[in-house]
Amino acid sequence: MALEVRPEEPSSALRAEAERVAALFAARGAEPFETSVLQPAGPLLDLYGEDIRARAFVTADPLRGETMLRPDFTVPLVRDHVAGGRGAARYAYAGEVFRRQEVPGRAREYVQVGFELFGGGVEADAEAFGAVAEAVGGAAAPVIGDIGLLLAAVRGLETSPRRRAALLRHVWRPARFRALLARYAERPPMPGPAGAAEEIGARSRAEVEARRAAMEADAAVPPLAPGQVAPLEALIALRGRAGDALEAAGRLDAPGLAPAVERLAARLDAMGARDLPFEATLGRASMEYYDGFTFVFAAKGGPPVATGGRYDALVRAMGGDVPAVGGVVRPAALVGAGTC
Amino acid sequence: MLTLAVPSKGRLMERTAQWLAARGLRLRRTGTARDYAVALDGIEGVEARLMSAGEIAGALAAGEVNLGVTGRDLIREGAVRAEEVAALGFGHADLVIAVPDFWSDCRTLHDLDAVAAQFREGHGRRLRIATKYHRLTRAALREAGVADYVLVDSQGATEGTVAGGGAEAIADITSTGETLRANHLRVLEDGMVLRSEACLWRSQVDGGDEGPFRDLAARAAG
Numbered sequence: 001m002a003l004e005v006r007p008e009e010p011s012s013a014l015r016a017e018a019e020r021v022a023a024l025f026a027a028r029g030a031e032p033f034e035t036s037v038l039q040p041a042g043p044l045l046d047l048y049g050e051d052i053r054a055r056a057f058v059t060a061d062p063l064r065g066e067t068m069l070r071p072d073f074t075v076p077l078v079r080d081h082v083a084g085g086r087g088a089a090r091y092a093y094a095g096e097v098f099r100r101q102e103v104p105g106r107a108r109e110y111v112q113v114g115f116e117l118f119g120g121g122v123e124a125d126a127e128a129f130g131a132v133a134e135a136v137g138g139a140a141a142p143v144i145g146d147i148g149l150l151l152a153a154v155r156g157l158e159t160s161p162r163r164r165a166a167l168l169r170h171v172w173r174p175a176r177f178r179a180l181l182a183r184y185a186e187r188p189p190m191p192g193p194a195g196a197a198e199e200i201g202a203r204s205r206a207e208v209e210a211r212r213a214a215m216e217a218d219a220a221v222p223p224l225a226p227g228q229v230a231p232l233e234a235l236i237a238l239r240g241r242a243g244d245a246l247e248a249a250g251r252l253d254a255p256g257l258a259p260a261v262e263r264l265a266a267r268l269d270a271m272g273a274r275d276l277p278f279e280a281t282l283g284r285a286s287m288e289y290y291d292g293f294t295f296v297f298a299a300k301g302g303p304p305v306a307t308g309g310r311y312d313a314l315v316r317a318m319g320g321d322v323p324a325v326g327g328v329v330r331p332a333a334l335v336g337a338g339t340c
Numbered sequence: 341m342l343t344l345a346v347p348s349k350g351r352l353m354e355r356t357a358q359w360l361a362a363r364g365l366r367l368r369r370t371g372t373a374r375d376y377a378v379a380l381d382g383i384e385g386v387e388a389r390l391m392s393a394g395e396i397a398g399a400l401a402a403g404e405v406n407l408g409v410t411g412r413d414l415i416r417e418g419a420v421r422a423e424e425v426a427a428l429g430f431g432h433a434d435l436v437i438a439v440p441d442f443w444s445d446c447r448t449l450h451d452l453d454a455v456a457a458q459f460r461e462g463h464g465r466r467l468r469i470a471t472k473y474h475r476l477t478r479a480a481l482r483e484a485g486v487a488d489y490v491l492v493d494s495q496g497a498t499e500g501t502v503a504g505g506g507a508e509a510i511a512d513i514t515s516t517g518e519t520l521r522a523n524h525l526r527v528l529e530d531g532m533v534l535r536s537e538a539c540l541w542r543s544q545v546d547g548g549d550e551g552p553f554r555d556l557a558a559r560a561a562g
Contacts, residue, residue: 049466049487050478102419169457169487176453176485183450197441198524201502203459203467211445211458
């Protein structure tokens with residue numbers, strides 16, 4: 001009788017590959033991080049919102065309430081780092097993560113080996129990328145990006161703080177972001193007539209009145225000019241050789257963009273990466289909340305072998321104030337790509 | 341052989357029997373009124389089975405029955421792998437997103453998103469939307485780019501949860517909107533999540549024999 005092959009279960013080749021990658025990260029001085037498979041749902045829901053429930057396996061723990069099968073290591077790692085009140089640190093971890101899939105054939109559980117750096121700027125970006133590149137070897141080619149460009153251009157938009165805040169809130173939802181831009185390029189609708197209907201629920205009539213007043217004030221804000229929208233759209237579409245993309249970004253007439261372009265230039269120099277392929281908003285819709293440097297390694301036509309990026313805002317959202325960058329490798333994809 | 345699940349009581353069963361009768365198929369009880377034994381006359385190779393309406397979607401998903409009559413809402417919510425053979429023209433109900441009528445600043449999903457942001461800032465928690473249709477509601481809100489909300493489970497009397505303090509808004513099934521209005525709620529202009537009615541479904545897990553299916557499908561279409 002032939003042995004049944006269960007591709008989702010760690011094989012010895014996979015285990016060996018995970019150990020090889022973890023050893024590379026440890027050699028860079030990373031301390032090991034471990035966390036349980038069952039994670040409290042609260043912090044994940046606070047950060048990712050309701051969408052995480054469609055992506056993670058959710059279960060009910062009779063003592064601890066709603067619990068999720070670890071969908072990533074980032075959130076428990078940041079939580080523990082912030083709780084420990086620590087500044088600069090570097091971590092490595094290896095273990096399974098679990099994702100619900102509605103498309104047959106996608107892995108529901110797979111091993112991730114990660115390397116995360118707390119503290120540091122573009123030199124940390126370069127090191128995180130370098131560590132992952134070393135682990136991947138020649139098995140897959142990188143593409144890099146920088147969501148910090150779009151964020152800087154939005155922060156520099158000359159419009160009301162309310163509109164800037166709404167755009168920043170939806171930077172990671174591309175369709176909604178585009179809809180907001182289109183909306184702000186026209187005269188916004190005024191609120192409908194105030195109703196006399198009965199007040200029910202936790203949101204008070206005073207809150208309704210406050211938002212009506214804000215909408216009326218917003219109607220007086222001049223629509224975004226085509227010259228304001230065009231650089232944002234150019235940034236979203238920006239791709240090509242990194243050195244060329246850098247020059248193109250430098251030519252865009254967008255207030256507030258210059259420091260982000262300088263940061264990109266410094267990073268490309270630190271990495272020696274001007275010839276790598278670049279997509280400005282790479283990883284924007286991946287639900288990882290990257291807010292700066294991003295990268296993906298994929299074999300030709302294959303799924304990602306490794307992904308990573310900078311997530312300073314995620315740390316801030318979890319109460320910390322240390323910048324962070326990191327990446328994860330999927331050893332199963334490396335085994336599949338034939339490095340072993 | 342092909343197994344067809346039919347709702348076991350109430351108006352759904354009556355209307356299904358009428359729909360079948362109009363196509364020359366007679367649903368006939370074979371036991372006492374209390375048990376669920378039933379036969380389908382007028383077609384070869386199709387066996388009818390009475391089932392509680394709420395269980396038919398699950399039976400199709402498991403391939404326990406090949407065909408079944410149930411609402412589109414239950415099939416889509418359960419992500420049941422089943423193909424719609426025919427819409428039967430009854431059991432109409434819409435899954436809608438509704439907010440308190442006095443929220444005069446909130447007419448669209450765009451507004452709901454802005455309200456959710458305001459609510460989280462002011463109350464320190466996400467806006468609660470009560471529903472039993474988690475999957476469909478989450479997909480619709482994701483599509484519209486609504487953030488900062490949380491779904492809370494409500495298995496009955498969902499329209500009363502806002503006044504009862506259990507949620508700030510709801511996503512629920514309505515046929516006329518009367519119950520929503522009576523509970524001081526209003527459907528958002530773009531708050532239609534799914535138009536549902538009773539349909540005939542074929543399981544994609546086990547669709548049964550092709551011959552009797554073609555016969556039945558031809559009658560359903562005719």
